[in-house]
Amino acid sequence: MWSNGMIRCIGRRWYSLQNSSAVAATAKAVHQLTVKDIMAKYHRRNPISMVTAYDYITASWAQNANSDMILVGDSVAMCSLGYESTTQLSLDEFQYHVGAVCRAPGPAFVVVDMPFGSFERSISDGIGNAFQLLHLNPKVQAVKVECGLSQDDYSLEYIKELVRRGISVIGHIGLTPQRVHSLGGYKAQGGQQSTDAVALYNVSQTLQQIGCFGIVLECIPHKISSVITDKLHIPTIGIGAGPDTSGQVLVQSDVLGMLPGHKPKFVKMFADFKKDAVSALSQYVQEVHDKSFPHIGHHTFKVNDEVYQDFISKIDTE
Incomplete structure (x- = not known):
């Protein structure tokens, strides 16, 4: 039997770590959005919101903000792991983050990237890796695949095979970071020559034809994106593609101002977490140094006087 004192401890967080599994277990059951829900929103012409997440904390924020979709993006490579490029991210590393994101309770539709190298070796390897990501958690409902502009691009064949096997796919065209070297850098696509814009349009139509339920x-350029969106019967999710797409996606660390350095033109920073975090941590460090934290009584635990005196008497006799 537990003592009354032990019972009173239940539900209180004595340590600085919170049991996320317990939080998830006690969360109310919610309906997770499906492809059908996303398509219904598209047909109602309601804008679709998507934001990236890389771990339990950022996924919880996205869920609590009621984002329609969460993208576990390979941008975790640069935004969370300190790599210079998304191409450095391994599938094993990526799976760790997918699992963490899916442990956050909430209704958002979860999409995961197919990281660089996870499908390029062969169709069969790529299909196996896609299933591996889907097997991580039932919340993972779709994969996103970056595509080139050639009509015989390998990625189109791969996407077709995924769809044939019942896997929901979102295509990704325009600036595709996994192909940044072949694109000549991080540049806007389709605005310099009409042939490039036509190629974007054509591949968007192909992606719809082979079964993608959405395209990033x-x-x-927003005028090109507007035409592409208008000619499709599936939603488009824009990032640096203007307001006329069916929805928008941004990288969460950009939205919240988590990292220093240059922000892309298309980013709107809605907070300055880096400034606030450094300020808060600096205050913590200063209070540790000047011993104003922790404060006795407010940040400390009590000991029974008799227990304390007994403790002192025992150590004094040793």
């Missing part, structure tokens, strides 16, 4: 349009 990245760094494409």
Whole structure:
């Protein structure tokens, strides 16, 4: 039997770590959005919101903010792991983050990237890796695949095979970071020559034809994106593609101002977490140094006087 004192401890967080599993277990059951829900929102012409997340904390924020979709993006490579490029991210590393994101309770539709190297070796390897990501958690409902502009691009064949096997796919065209070297850098696509814009349009139509239920349009002039969106019967999610797409996606660390350095033109920073975090941590460090933290009584635990005196008497006799 537990003592009354032990019972009173239940539900209180004595340590600086919170049991996320317990939080998830006690959360109310919610309906997770499905492809059908996303398509219904598209047909009602309601804008679709998507934001990236890389761990339990950022996924919890996205869920609590009621984002329709969460993208576990390979941008975790640069935004969380300190790599210079998304191409450095391994599938094993990526799976760790997918699992963490999915442990956050909430209704958002979860999409995961197919990281660089996870499908390029062969169709069969790519299919196996896609299933591996889907097997991590039932919340993972779709994969996102970056595509080139050639009609015989390998990624189109891969996407077709995924769809044939019942895997929901979102295509990604325009600026595709995994192909940044072949694109000549991080540049807007489709605005210099009409042939490039036509190629974007054609591949968007192909992606719809082979079964994608949505397409990310990245760094494409808004007039071109508007036409592409208007000619499709599936939603487009824009990032640097203007306001006329069916929805928008941004990288969470950009939205919240988590990292220093240059922000892309298409980013709006809605907070300055880096400034606030450094300020808060600096205050903590200063209070540790001047011993104003922790404060006795407010940040400390009590000991029974008799227990304390007994403790002192025992150590004094040793």
